[in-house]
Amino acid sequence: MSLKSKLHELKLKYQGKKMAPAFNAFHTFLFSPDETTHAGGTHVKSADDLKRTMNTVIMALIPVLIFSMFNAGYQHFSAINGFPADFSLMNDFLTWDNFWIGIIKVLPLVVVSYGVGLIVEFIFAVIKGHEVEEGYLVTGMLVPLIVPIDTPLWMLAVAVVFGVVIGKEVFGGTGMNILNPALTIRAFLFFAYPTWMSGDKVWVYGARERSEEILAGANVDAISGETILGYLAQNKGAEMTYSVSDMFFGFIPGSVGETSAFLILLGGLFLIFTKIASWRIMVSAVIGSLVMGLIFNQVVDFGWVGESSKFYGLMSFDFWKHLIVGGLAFGIVYMATDPVTGSQTNKGKWYYGFFIGFISVMIRVFNPAYPEGVFLAILLMNVFAPTIDHYVVRGNIKRRMNRLKNATIYPKDSDGKAKELKAETV
Amino acid sequence: MALLSKKDTNLITDPLADNNPITIQVLGICSALAITAELKASLVMAISVMFVLGAGNVVISLMRNIIPSKIRIIVQLIVVATLVIIVDQVLKAYAYELSKTLAVFVGLIITNCIIMGRFEAFALANGPWRSFLDGIGNSLGYGVILVIVGFFRELLGSGTLFGFPVLGDPIMKTGLYATGYENNGFMIIPPAALIVVGIIIWVQRSRNPALVEEN
Numbered sequence: 303m304s305l306k307s308k309l310h311e312l313k314l315k316y317q318g319k320k321m322a323p324a325f326n327a328f329h330t331f332l333f334s335p336d337e338t339t340h341a342g343g344t345h346v347k348s349a350d351d352l353k354r355t356m357n358t359v360i361m362a363l364i365p366v367l368i369f370s371m372f373n374a375g376y377q378h379f380s381a382i383n384g385f386p387a388d389f390s391l392m393n394d395f396l397t398w399d400n401f402w403i404g405i406i407k408v409l410p411l412v413v414v415s416y417g418v419g420l421i422v423e424f425i426f427a428v429i430k431g432h433e434v435e436e437g438y439l440v441t442g443m444l445v446p447l448i449v450p451i452d453t454p455l456w457m458l459a460v461a462v463v464f465g466v467v468i469g470k471e472v473f474g475g476t477g478m479n480i481l482n483p484a485l486t487i488r489a490f491l492f493f494a495y496p497t498w499m500s501g502d503k504v505w506v507y508g509a510r511e512r513s514e515e516i517l518a519g520a521n522v523d524a525i526s527g528e529t530i531l532g533y534l535a536q537n538k539g540a541e542m543t544y545s546v547s548d549m550f551f552g553f554i555p556g557s558v559g560e561t562s563a564f565l566i567l568l569g570g571l572f573l574i575f576t577k578i579a580s581w582r583i584m585v586s587a588v589i590g591s592l593v594m595g596l597i598f599n600q601v602v603d604f605g606w607v608g609e610s611s612k613f614y615g616l617m618s619f620d621f622w623k624h625l626i627v628g629g630l631a632f633g634i635v636y637m638a639t640d641p642v643t644g645s646q647t648n649k650g651k652w653y654y655g656f657f658i659g660f661i662s663v664m665i666r667v668f669n670p671a672y673p674e675g676v677f678l679a680i681l682l683m684n685v686f687a688p689t690i691d692h693y694v695v696r697g698n699i700k701r702r703m704n705r706l707k708n709a710t711i712y713p714k715d716s717d718g719k720a721k722e723l724k725a726e727t728v
Numbered sequence: 729m730a731l732l733s734k735k736d737t738n739l740i741t742d743p744l745a746d747n748n749p750i751t752i753q754v755l756g757i758c759s760a761l762a763i764t765a766e767l768k769a770s771l772v773m774a775i776s777v778m779f780v781l782g783a784g785n786v787v788i789s790l791m792r793n794i795i796p797s798k799i800r801i802i803v804q805l806i807v808v809a810t811l812v813i814i815v816d817q818v819l820k821a822y823a824y825e826l827s828k829t830l831a832v833f834v835g836l837i838i839t840n841c842i843i844m845g846r847f848e849a850f851a852l853a854n855g856p857w858r859s860f861l862d863g864i865g866n867s868l869g870y871g872v873i874l875v876i877v878g879f880f881r882e883l884l885g886s887g888t889l890f891g892f893p894v895l896g897d898p899i900m901k902t903g904l905y906a907t908g909y910e911n912n913g914f915m916i917i918p919p920a921a922l923i924v925v926g927i928i929i930w931v932q933r934s935r936n937p938a939l940v941e942e943n
């Protein structure tokens with residue numbers, strides 16, 4: 303309570319000054335302000351504000367984050383010592399050694415993402431003379447979870463500045479952006495520093511150093527940290543040692559937080575239960591990816607794509623497994639459902655989600671440089687979301703117009719009355 | 729008397745800032761996106777456009793009273809096409825490598841909106857000297873943006889300026905690269921130019937709010 307009142311005093315002291323929004327920002331960032339509309343007002347105050355929404359998403363992300371910290375260590379030690387022959391969750395996965403690797407590798411990503419992002423937000427709050435916008439709370443948590451673990455921190459910082467300024471602030475800040483800022487950051491990293499974002503050396507901590515040692519002649523017995531999609535893209539699916547349960551529970555290499563489909567599923571259910579995220583988008587995106595996967599499976603079954611084709615590995619991958627490898631599940635649950643950049647109409651959400659799933663799997667198979675396309679598919683559909691909404695709304699207006707045209711309006715004889723009614727109901 | 733009257737000076741200085749062809753009139757964007765990955769190409773493009781626009785404006789201005797207005801666009805196209813072919817041939821003769829980098833974009837100067845725009849808006853209504861100044865001014869305004877964009881794209885994208893490695897050697901890891909710095913591949917591709925031009929527009933308009941368009 304005392305911190306709150308201290309901040310409140312500071313805020314009053316700086317009222318009207320240039321730095322006022324920064325103090326305001328701190329205050330509202332941590333607490334609900336004392337000022338409310340006066341008691342006689344007509345506004346209904348709900349605690350379910352933007353901050354609450356953001357916090358709920360963060361809560362859904364915490365298990366993923368903690369899992370990713372253990373997985374960072376698990377993949378690291380497995381790459382050096384080989385995968386444990388007799389896997390036990392307590393002895394091989396939830397160990398302090400694994401968690402320590404997570405602390406030194408994953409936590410800095412989170413800190414840099416939040417630190418840089420919030421600095422940019424505060425600067426813009428001061429420039430605009432606004433309260434700070436909470437929009438970065440979720441983005442800041444998403445960003446470290448969708449990058450490879452060995453991403454250099456300065457690259458992340460540059461990308462965060464780019465994503466927040468070009469992806470969000472130029473459009474007017476939180477709620478006004480066209481593209482999902484977290485995915486803008488990911489896309490920037492992908493196009494700016496491709497060698498750090500793709501290939502088989504970036505997904506496991508230390509893989510790059512180890513491969514350099516091997517090149518230099520060291521006799522290190524290490525397995526490479528190729529992702530499952532990477533194996534498949536090179537038609538080396540047979541060399542993979544991961545079981546379906548590994549893929550589902552997430553004991554596989556990949557971007558920091560995308561591996562565990564199980565925890566993402568739990569997070570998704572939590573978001574649906576709290577009514578924060580749209581189940582329509584999630585369900586339709588799952589359907590979309592399954593449909594595209596089935597089409598590819600059928601193409602292989604008909605023999606149109608032979609084993610010699612470079613697409614064979616990914617096309618013959620069982621259609622439902624697309625959901626448990628790579629970033630598809632993470633993208634569908636946490637990115638596609640972003641209420642700002644997604645479709646707003648219920649019907650539009652079905653189309654929007656369906657195409658995200660559909661295009662994700664398509665890009666995944668056909669992208670020659672990088673066997674993953676979830677972020678590109680979501681960004682593409684972000685751009686189309688307003689158009690989808692436009693046609694849904696137009697369609698609704700047209701349907702109602704038709705209904706009105708065919709309806710019998712009483713009194714029948716007065717055309718003037720009917721016209722008036724039309725204008726009102728439509 | 730000064731070399732240029734105040735009115736004439738404005739013909740040159742206006743397009744450099746408050747009436748810039750790229751950032752204010754938003755003309756000639758295609759070439760600004762396409763060829764600015766290198767500073768050298770930007771500079772050559774700027775000089776080529778300066779030659780074409782300066783000379784073209786004078787020619788059109790001299791002919792302005794004898795061009796039938798119904799076919800003036802065709803006449804303008806012939807003039808600009810002639811000048812562009814001269815530029816293209818000169819580049820091929822004396823800077824073959826560079827002409828390959830610029831490729832089709834030298835030919836596309838013909839369709840650069842700035843050139844037809846100045847012919848229509850200025851040269852058809854003014855004398856040769858003023859038209860010449862106007863051409864030089866507008867191509868300078870165009871060139872300045874090209875060079876700024878080219879500077880940032882080449883510096884951040886390739887770590888070089890005019891082909892000189894100013895940041896060190898990315899393969900031998902010298903200079904700045906020794907600290908772990910890497911070239912930004914995003915700056916090489918044309919969308920980066922769009923963003924750099926956008927930032928210039930942003931900076932310019934926030935320094936001079938009078939330029940902000942009402943919608």
